[in-house]
Amino acid sequence: MNGSLTGFEERRLAELKEHVAARAAAERVIRPRRRIVLAVAAGAAVAAGASVVTVSSLGGAAPAYAVTKDSDGIVYVTVRDTAPGDVPDVKGLTGQLKSLNVPATVDYVPAGQKCREPRGTVVTDIPRGLYHTPTTIPGDPDGWQMQIDTKLFKPGQTFVWSLDVDPVTGWNGTSTILMRDPVAPCELVPDDSPHxxxxxxxxxxxxxxxxxxxxxxxxxxxxxxxxxxxxxxxxxxxxxxxxxxxxxxxxxxxxxxxxxxxxxxxxxxxxxxxxxxxxxxxxxxxxxxxxxx
Known part of the structure; x- marks a missing residue:
C-alpha cells in the first residue's frame, strides 16, 4: 500500500485491470462505511475571499454538501460520515464543482459494480498540487477533506471522482483520476476485477x-x-x-x-x-x- 492516513487505507487504482497503465495517475482511499455527506471544509469558509456553495440534503436535516473556493483559486471539499444507506447527490456536486471552475464529473458506484472502461485517456503527467489525496479533518476523525487547485487544469482535462462502496469491506471509498476529454459517462456494469x-x-x-x-x-x-x-x-x-x-x-x-x-x-x-x-x-x-x- 502507499502508506496510511489517519483512519484510512490507501490503495492504488492499479488493482483494476483497466487502469494498470495508469498506476501513477490514480488514487483510491477507503474508510469505514457510513453515509457520505459533503460539507464545508474546516476553516475554508473563513479564508480570504472565500465563496461558499451549499445544497440541502435529500432529507433536509443537514447540508448534503458544500464546496468553497478561496481567492487563490483553491477549491475545498469535505466528506463526512453519517448513517448508512443514502446515495450522495453526485450530479449536484458535479454541477457545483463546475460552477467553481473545476472541470469535474462525480459518480457513485455501488458495491459489486464498476464504471465500464475505457472512459477516456488517462493523464499521467499530473501537475504537482493539482489535487491532494483526502486527509483527515483536524479534530474530526469521522471526516476528510480534499483540495483542488483550479489554476493547474489544462484545457480539455476532466477530474474524474468516484464515490464507491468497497465490495470486500463495505466501506465508503473515493477514487480520483485525471482524464483527457472526452470522458464517457459512468455506465455501471458488474465488477469482474480481482480485489x-x-x-x-x-x-x-x-x-x-x-x-x-x-x-x-x-x-x-x-x-x-x-x-x-x-x-x-x-x-x-x-x-x-x-x-x-x-x-x-x-x-x-x-x-x-x-x-x-x-x-x-x-x-x-x-x-x-x-x-x-x-x-x-x-x-x-x-x-x-x-x-x-
Missing amino acids: YVSTMPWAKATSLGGYQAQGKTVGEVLSEIDKRGLKVTYLVTELAPDKPRYPDMSYVMYPTKQNTPVGKDWFVWQADEVEKGVIRVYVTQKLAAPRHH
Missing part, C-alpha cells in the same frame, strides 16, 4: 469464544457457528492470480463470483463478526502456502 483481500488485524470471530476458524473446513466451522445460534455469510475468495504485492494479500475476491455455491470441504482462512450475531467467513477451495517473514 485483493487483506488479513486484517481486527478480523476476529469474537462471538466464537476463542474458537480458531483459520485453516479448518467450512463444515467444521459451520458446526461451531450453529452451536452458538449465529448466522453466517461468506466471502468467496481465490488464490491471488499473481505473486501477491504484499505479504498479507494472498487471496482475491471477484464480486461476480459471490453467489458461487460453497462446499463443506472448502477451507476457512479468516472470520469476522460483520454485525452482532452474524459471522462472515472467508472461504477458499485451496489455502495459500504459509509465508515466512
Whole structure:
C-alpha cells in the first residue's frame, strides 16, 4: 500500500485491470462505511475571499454538501460520515464543482459494480498540487477533506471522482483520476476485477469464544457457528492470480463470483463478526502456502 492516513487505507487504482497503465495517475482511499455527506471544509469558509456553495440534503436535516473556493483559486471539499444507506447527490456536486471552475464529473458506484472502461485517456503527467489525496479533518476523525487547485487544469482535462462502496469491506471509498476529454459517462456494469483481500488485524470471530476458524473446513466451522445460534455469510475468495504485492494479500475476491455455491470441504482462512450475531467467513477451495517473514 502507499502508506496510511489517519483512519484510512490507501490503495492504488492499479488493482483494476483497466487502469494498470495508469498506476501513477490514480488514487483510491477507503474508510469505514457510513453515509457520505459533503460539507464545508474546516476553516475554508473563513479564508480570504472565500465563496461558499451549499445544497440541502435529500432529507433536509443537514447540508448534503458544500464546496468553497478561496481567492487563490483553491477549491475545498469535505466528506463526512453519517448513517448508512443514502446515495450522495453526485450530479449536484458535479454541477457545483463546475460552477467553481473545476472541470469535474462525480459518480457513485455501488458495491459489486464498476464504471465500464475505457472512459477516456488517462493523464499521467499530473501537475504537482493539482489535487491532494483526502486527509483527515483536524479534530474530526469521522471526516476528510480534499483540495483542488483550479489554476493547474489544462484545457480539455476532466477530474474524474468516484464515490464507491468497497465490495470486500463495505466501506465508503473515493477514487480520483485525471482524464483527457472526452470522458464517457459512468455506465455501471458488474465488477469482474480481482480485489485483493487483506488479513486484517481486527478480523476476529469474537462471538466464537476463542474458537480458531483459520485453516479448518467450512463444515467444521459451520458446526461451531450453529452451536452458538449465529448466522453466517461468506466471502468467496481465490488464490491471488499473481505473486501477491504484499505479504498479507494472498487471496482475491471477484464480486461476480459471490453467489458461487460453497462446499463443506472448502477451507476457512479468516472470520469476522460483520454485525452482532452474524459471522462472515472467508472461504477458499485451496489455502495459500504459509509465508515466512
